[in-house]
Amino acid sequence: MLLRNATLATMHPGTPYGLIEGGAIVTEGDRIVWAGPEAEVPVAHRGAEALDLAGRLVTPGLIDSHTHIVHGGDRAREFEMRLEGASYEEVARAGGGILSTVRATRAASEGDLLAQALPRVDALIAEGVTCIEVKSGYGLDIETELTMLRAARRIAGARPVRVRTTFLGAHAVAPEYADRPDAYIDEVCLPALDAAHAEGLVDAVDGFCEGIAFTPDQVARVFERARALGLPVKLHAEQLSNLGGAQLAARYGALSADHLEYANEADAQAMAAAGSVAVILPGAFYTLRETQLPPVAAFRTHDVPMALATDCNPGSSPMTSLLLTMNMGATLFRMTPEECLAGTTRHAARALGIDDAGTIGPGMRADLAIWDVATPAELTYRIGFNPLWKRMFGGTL
Numbered sequence: 324m325l326l327r328n329a330t331l332a333t334m335h336p337g338t339p340y341g342l343i344e345g346g347a348i349v350t351e352g353d354r355i356v357w358a359g360p361e362a363e364v365p366v367a368h369r370g371a372e373a374l375d376l377a378g379r380l381v382t383p384g385l386i387d388s389h390t391h392i393v394h395g396g397d398r399a400r401e402f403e404m405r406l407e408g409a410s411y412e413e414v415a416r417a418g419g420g421i422l423s424t425v426r427a428t429r430a431a432s433e434g435d436l437l438a439q440a441l442p443r444v445d446a447l448i449a450e451g452v453t454c455i456e457v458k459s460g461y462g463l464d465i466e467t468e469l470t471m472l473r474a475a476r477r478i479a480g481a482r483p484v485r486v487r488t489t490f491l492g493a494h495a496v497a498p499e500y501a502d503r504p505d506a507y508i509d510e511v512c513l514p515a516l517d518a519a520h521a522e523g524l525v526d527a528v529d530g531f532c533e534g535i536a537f538t539p540d541q542v543a544r545v546f547e548r549a550r551a552l553g554l555p556v557k558l559h560a561e562q563l564s565n566l567g568g569a570q571l572a573a574r575y576g577a578l579s580a581d582h583l584e585y586a587n588e589a590d591a592q593a594m595a596a597a598g599s600v601a602v603i604l605p606g607a608f609y610t611l612r613e614t615q616l617p618p619v620a621a622f623r624t625h626d627v628p629m630a631l632a633t634d635c636n637p638g639s640s641p642m643t644s645l646l647l648t649m650n651m652g653a654t655l656f657r658m659t660p661e662e663c664l665a666g667t668t669r670h671a672a673r674a675l676g677i678d679d680a681g682t683i684g685p686g687m688r689a690d691l692a693i694w695d696v697a698t699p700a701e702l703t704y705r706i707g708f709n710p711l712w713k714r715m716f717g718g719t720l
């Protein structure tokens with residue numbers, strides 16, 4: 324297929340957005356075989372079935388590189404209580420907080436979890452998303468962690484979208500292990516990881532390194548197991564305080580460290596040396612009304628690639644818009660529109676260890692978003708407006 328008369332934001336580094344005006348893309352099966360100025364389309368491809376894009380903008384399909392999109396129930400009542408003045412403790416005593424999502428997730432079947440996730444997935448797809456990462460971490464027992472990952476994998480069969488699954492057994496301490504986090508790691512988290520890996524359900528291993536979750540030593544034990552299984556790691560780090568999570572992630576050559584509001588320059592240097600991506604999550608910052616800004620300038624200075632993701636979860640980021648995430652990255656964190664688009668394409672792919680998506684070029688998957696806009700900055704600039712015209716997934720419009 325020949326997509327012609329388009330503006331291409333290839334997202335190749337070197338020029339802004341890797342922009343090509345008057346561009347064309349040739350696809351064959353699920354791959355891009357050629358992309359460049361239309362005048363240079365090789366003769367062999369000129370007879371392909373052509374679609375005139377009338378000057379529209381084509382970007383790589385967007386990638387949401389950090390979500391908890393599979394989960395049971397919602398926390399809307401908790402949201403109300405907090406706005407009526409209830410404290411976090413009162414909400415927790417009334418059965419709210421992360422453990423209420425754990426209860427709802429355990430009560431749901433695999434089919435229920437899939438059915439509840441799909442409307443949220445559809446909202447992402449409607450904005451040009453072609454790949455999503457999905458974490459476990461609301462089961463906190465072996466069986467439910469596996470059920471979450473199975474439901475996540477089934478998304479790819481139910482919708483035209485690519486799915487990467489991340490094991491997040493070290494998200495919170497299970498209620499059964501309230502004051503025994505080490506026993507939780509030994510008796511639930513590590514066996515669940517082994518079982519999930521044996522079933523082929525794990526693309527990466529994550530943890531939550533925080534005062535309200537796990538210490539660096541506890542996370543390191545999970546990372547050791549990931550290393551033994553040959554699985555890459557990533558980490559929720561420095562969201563509410565600096566515990567050294569980013570440095571720990573860097574020591575394990577992590578694909579990414581995520582959140583990072585409390586990260587510092589030394590953390591940025593360690594991440595740069597390790598090649599880890601900084602996954603920035605403005606939805607959680609916004610929802611929690613945080614004030615500590617992630618060190619975007621340090622990431623820039625040290626060439627740490629920045630990704631942007633929704634963190635879609637029922638508590639701290641009930642968000643299913645990657646375009647709004649990009650706008651928040653710009654307005655809240657002063658990321659440039661080009662950084663925001665790189666953060667949901669090229670750098671998002673890297674945060675997932677994916678090397679055949681996130682840019683437009685030969686050999687890449689034909690996962691594309693076609694937008695009714697004149698310039699790529701418009702994708703980040705507008706608020707609550709979706710200019711997606713068509714989406715191509717695996718070569719199919």
Ligand code: DI6
Pocket residue numbers: 420421424494531559562607636637638639
């Ligand atoms: N960081 C967060 O902000 C969420 N998880 C995490 O690791 C909170 C999840 C929740 O409240 O359900």
Ligand code: FE
Pocket residue numbers: 389391559634636
């Ligand atoms: Fe998260």
